[in-house]
Amino acid sequence: MNSIVEKAYAKLNLSLDIRGRHPDGYHEMLMVMQTIDLCDDIKITLNDEGRFTAASNLGFLPTDGRNIAAAAAELFLKEAGMEGAGADIVMQKRIPVCAGMGGGSSDAAAVLRALNRLTGAGFSAEKLEAMGLELGSDVPFCVRGGTALASGRGEKLAHAAPLPDCDIVVCKPRFSISTPTLFRLVDGCKLRYHPDTRGLTAALESGSVADAARRMYNVFEAVLPRRYVDISAIKSAFMDFGALGTVMTGTGSAVFAIFDNTDTAAQARDALRERYGTAYLAKPVGKVL
Numbered sequence: 001m002n003s004i005v006e007k008a009y010a011k012l013n014l015s016l017d018i019r020g021r022h023p024d025g026y027h028e029m030l031m032v033m034q035t036i037d038l039c040d041d042i043k044i045t046l047n048d049e050g051r052f053t054a055a056s057n058l059g060f061l062p063t064d065g066r067n068i069a070a071a072a073a074e075l076f077l078k079e080a081g082m083e084g085a086g087a088d089i090v091m092q093k094r095i096p097v098c099a100g101m102g103g104g105s106s107d108a109a110a111v112l113r114a115l116n117r118l119t120g121a122g123f124s125a126e127k128l129e130a131m132g133l134e135l136g137s138d139v140p141f142c143v144r145g146g147t148a149l150a151s152g153r154g155e156k157l158a159h160a161a162p163l164p165d166c167d168i169v170v171c172k173p174r175f176s177i178s179t180p181t182l183f184r185l186v187d188g189c190k191l192r193y194h195p196d197t198r199g200l201t202a203a204l205e206s207g208s209v210a211d212a213a214r215r216m217y218n219v220f221e222a223v224l225p226r227r228y229v230d231i232s233a234i235k236s237a238f239m240d241f242g243a244l245g246t247v248m249t250g251t252g253s254a255v256f257a258i259f260d261n262t263d264t265a266a267q268a269r270d271a272l273r274e275r276y277g278t279a280y281l282a283k284p285v286g287k288v289l
């Protein structure tokens with residue numbers, strides 16, 4: 001067999017804090033990350049021509065080495081010493097793009113996991129994470145997934161207790177928000193509020209979804225330009241439906257909420273889909289490697 005299929009799960013930030021800025025321009029992050037069951041399907045077929053392609057159901061994504069999935073395959077095969085080999089990747093994309101849900105990062109991580117099995121290279125999870133960091137700051141988390149406390153650029157991963165089973169509704173409004181712009185806005189101001197990351201991880205440790213949901217916070221929300229007023233409107237709508245907590249994920253524009261009742265969550269999804277275009281029901285997922 002020279003083909004393999006793999007699922008690439010979306011990530012959410014239960015919390016996102018920025019603790020400082022490094023001389024290289026990257027920011028020191030502190031984030032509680034969570035994998036959910038919304039996923040892309042990835043099929044990888046090796047070729048002997050050294051060709052790297054990435055086709056998908058989304059016509060606007062690059063199909064060559066500029067696609068992070070193809071770049072991941074290229075990096076992996078180089079590290080595995082398989083010069084001359086290439087990979088043709090076909091992706092069924094479901095994770096919204098430019099949403100703060102790690103869609104591209106998760107595709108890249110899935111390619112690393114899948115090629116590790118397909119080629120028998122036998123790299124450790126740590127080695128796959130190190131390769132992932134060359135591709136993007138969120139890729140190392142996506143390699144193993146589950147629940148984790150991420151620091152550094154996002155690549156230093158520490159244990160966090162798993163988010164217990166709950167109903168998650170994710171809403172992606174029609175607009176997207178530029179990641180570099182949001183980081184610049186944070187650089188230009190003094191953040192007054194920070195998430196209670198320790199309280200959040202303690203709530204996870206105690207197994208309380210409600211206590212964890214209540215402590216979700218993302219510092220980027222404090223610097224959002226006025227034109228993104230829909231982010232707070234979506235959060236208000238979620239709270240009106242009885243959400244336990246709601247927050248923007250990453251640099252947005254997706255916003256999610258945690259519910260303790262599946263019927264209410266489904267009602268919220270339907271209402272928000274009608275108002276804002278896209279909304280999904282999801283469940284937490286544990287480690288994938």
Ligand code: C5P
Nearest residue numbers: 025026027029136137138153179180183
């Ligand atoms: O590493 P990645 O390519 O995912 O990062 C995208 C952009 O996000 C970077 O160019 C940088 O502007 C910003 N970033 C940052 N600090 C981080 C992670 C990302 O400033 N820890």
